[in-house]
Amino acid sequence: VVTNCKNTVQGFKRFHGRMFSDPYIQSAKSNLVYDLAQMPSGSTGIKVMYMEEEKVFSIEQVTGMLLTKLKETAESALKKPVADCVISVPSYFTDTERRSVMDAAQIAGLNCLRLMNETTAVTLAYGIYKQDLPTPEEKPRIVVFVDLGHSGYQVSVCAFNKGKLKLLATAFDSELGGKDFDNILVNHFCEEFGKKYKLDVKSKPRALVRLYQESEKLKKLMSANSSDLPLNIECFMNDIDVSGKLN
Template sequence: MHFFLCFDCLSLCFLLHFRSCVAFSGKNRIIGVAAKNQMVTNVKNTVFGFKRLLGRKYNDPYVQKELKHLPVKAAPLPNGGIGIRVNYLGEEHSFSPEQITAMLFTKLKETSEIALKTKVNDCVISVPSFFTNAERKGLLDAAAIAGLNVLRLMNETTATALAYGIYKQDLPAPEEKPRNVIFVDCGHSSLQVSACAFHKGKLKMLASAADPELGGRDIDFILTEDFCNSFQSRYRIDPHTNPRAYLRLTAEVEKLKKQMSANSTNLPMNIECFMDDKDVTGDMKR
C-alpha cells in the first residue's frame, strides 16, 4: 500500500488510480476519483491534502500555512487538534485529519477485500521519510479507526528501493561490488531522494534527504498565479475571490503542466463561463 502519493489499487477488472480525496454530500460520502471529479461543484465539502495535517495541532504555524491552500473550513478541536468542518447528511460535522484518513483507508480496505475475495486486516503502510513521530502516530490512529492492523510503517524511500530490487534477477552477488542506485521522488507536495546499494536479495540504504515543502503543487501555484494576474488585467476578474473558479483554474493548469512536459509548442487553455459568465483563454510555452 503506497500512502498518499496516489494509491494503485487492484479492482475487479483493472487497476484504478486512487486519489486521496474525500467529499461529503447530503446523502453520502464520496471517496477517491469520484470525489476528485465533483470537487468543483462541491468545493466547501471536498477535503484533500489532509496527509499534511496528521498528528498536528491547529495553532501550528505549519498547519495555518497549509489551511490557506484548502477551500474547506477548519477550527480547533477541544484537544487543540484540527477540526475540518463539512456539511454531511444535512448537518455540519467536524472531522479530524485522522478520521478523514480512516475513511479513505476504509474504502481501500473494502476495495482490496472485493478484489482478493478475502478479509484484509494486516498491512504495511509507507510514509514520507520526513514524517515526525506525531505524524506517524496520527497515521496509526487512522489505520486503527479503519480496522487495519499495521504490521509496520515503512519510509517511502525504502519502499521505492524495495519495489525496484525485489524482482531483479541481475543484481550482483553478495561478494561482488554493489549496484548503487539513486531514486528521486518529486511528489505532489514534497521531494525525497535516496541512495541505495543493491546485492541479490539485499539492499542497504546509504543516504536519504527530503524537502517537505517542494513538490509539483509549487509549480502549479506559480503557473496559476501567472494566469490569475493575466486574467485580472485582461478580463478584470480576480479568481482568488471565487474558490470554485480558482479550483477550476488550478485543475486546468495541472493539465497544461503535464502537456508541457511532452510538448515544446505553444499550448492553449480555454475555460468557458469561468467567472461572471466570462469565457477566458490563455496559453503557455515550455
C-alpha cells in the first residue's frame, strides 16, 4: 500500500450501490489515495492501472475479484469446489447496496444463497452451538452485541433459548467507524504540518498513506495511555522529517 498506493484498493465496501454524485462518495473521495471515477451509468468506479492500461472497474467487479480470491482460498483449504455461499452485510445496507453485493457474487461465479445482516451472523455464531442456554420454556438469556468496525457501528440485542434465537432490536450509526477516528487524526496532522513545515500532505498520496498508518498506531496507543504521545515520521515529504504529539 505504501509502494503502490494508487493501485492498492481498500475500504470499498461502503461504495456499493452508490452513484458517483452521492454526497457520501464525494466526501470520501478526498480521504482516499486511489482514484474514483464515474461509470457510464453514473455509478461509482475505481480507476487503476491493469495490464499496463488505465482501467475503471465497477465496485461489483472489484468485490467480485475479492470474492474470487476468497473462493480459491476456501477451495484449496477444503480440497473441493465451492459454489454456494452466504454473505453478511451491514444491517444498514439498503436494497440497492444489497443487490450490488449479489451482483459481485455472481461475477465471482458464486451462488449466493442469501445475504445475512452482520448483526444476525454474529448472534448465530455466538449462540447456535451453545449448550448452556435456557430451555424453550424458561426465560430467555438476553445478550447485547456491540460491533464498532472500520466503517460502521452496529448494536443488536438478542434473546436466546436452546435451539432458538430472536433478534429484539438493532441500531446503527453508519458514519462512525475506526476510519472516522483515523480521518480526524489525519486531518489534524495535515493542518499542523501545513502550518509547521509548510507541507501540503494531501497532494502526495504516498505521504498520506504513511500518515494514515502512523495515525492508526497512535490511536491504538492513545486508547491505553492518557499522556502525550509522539508521532514521528522520517523523510515524510520533500526529505523533511515531521513530528507531532497528541493525548
